[in-house]
Amino acid sequence: MTSETEISTVPQSVDDFARRLADVHDRMRMAAEKVGRDSSEVRLLAVSKTVAEDRLRNAVAAGAHELGENKVQEAARKHQTLADLDIAWAIIGHLQTNKARTVAEIASEFQALDSTRVAEALDRRLQALGRGLAVYIQVNTSAEESKSGLIPEDVPGFLKQLRAYSSLQVQGFMTLAANTRDEQRVRSCFRMLRRIRDEARDSDPDLVGPGGLSMGMSGDFELAIEEGSTVVRVGQAIFGPRPAPHTSYWPAAFGGHRAD
Numbered sequence: 001m002t003s004e005t006e007i008s009t010v011p012q013s014v015d016d017f018a019r020r021l022a023d024v025h026d027r028m029r030m031a032a033e034k035v036g037r038d039s040s041e042v043r044l045l046a047v048s049k050t051v052a053e054d055r056l057r058n059a060v061a062a063g064a065h066e067l068g069e070n071k072v073q074e075a076a077r078k079h080q081t082l083a084d085l086d087i088a089w090a091i092i093g094h095l096q097t098n099k100a101r102t103v104a105e106i107a108s109e110f111q112a113l114d115s116t117r118v119a120e121a122l123d124r125r126l127q128a129l130g131r132g133l134a135v136y137i138q139v140n141t142s143a144e145e146s147k148s149g150l151i152p153e154d155v156p157g158f159l160k161q162l163r164a165y166s167s168l169q170v171q172g173f174m175t176l177a178a179n180t181r182d183e184q185r186v187r188s189c190f191r192m193l194r195r196i197r198d199e200a201r202d203s204d205p206d207l208v209g210p211g212g213l214s215m216g217m218s219g220d221f222e223l224a225i226e227e228g229s230t231v232v233r234v235g236q237a238i239f240g241p242r243p244a245p246h247t248s249y250w251p252a253a254f255g256g257h258r259a260d
């Protein structure tokens with residue numbers, strides 16, 4: 001029922017989206033139960049990149065009120081076109097500092113923080129607007145060069161540097177697992193993020209906020225939940241397949257982590 005056939009069709013109507021969302025929530029619940037977790041601990045972020053506004057209206061009507069985008073310009077356009085709807089926008093892709101202002105204006109969270117340059121740029125804009133922003137620190141747990149994120153060893157020092165940017169409200173850590181069918185390898189990425197979180201909590205409990213773990217996508221969210229995820233970022237399992245990525249736009253097969 002969950003499966004590839006269903007994923008290969010493109011949902012359009014409110015009913016279609018209601019079914020997709022119910023299916024993903026069921027799968028989340030089963031994964032949580034498998035390891036004795038309560039699925040209410042896990043938030044579903046619907047990744048709406050490349051999905052046009054008319055379909056997004058139906059997805060929102062079906063209950064998806066938190067949407068994730070990886071490109072700032074596309075997010076800004078949708079934020080404007082869909083301003084009449086109740087939507088919280090998450091930016092989940094790598095950010096160039098010249099887009100920090102837009103993110104400060106439209107986003108309710110930023111999940112790909114991995115440099116003090118971006119932290120500084122965001123903080124300056126946020127201070128000017130008098131608002132805060134929920135952020136997740138992105139860590140590269142797969143050692144794949146195409147992926148953004150801090151190397152694990154740099155996390156403790158980075159957390160301490162973030163103290164200087166008081167508008168940034170650290171929620172925890174984010175990662176993309178290795179792009180492979182090897183389940184053990186995928187799990188090891190998730191486990192690494194969890195260990196990084198646990199160690200940071202031990203050494204700097206005041207710097208990690210609630211210590212959330214944003215991990216898991218359409219292909220691996222059940223594994224991520226088994227390994228402790230508190231936010232899954234699910235695109236294709238809700239919206240159907242995306243148009244084939246152009247390589248310069250999406251550097252890796254999963255890619256999608258460029259925000260500029």
Ligand SMILES: *Cc1c(COP(=O)(O)O)cnc(C)c1O
Binds near residue numbers: 257
């Ligand atoms: C595109 C994207 C996702 C969702 O991927 P799906 O395979 O569509 O579920 C999750 N996280 C990030 C950072 C992305 O860019």
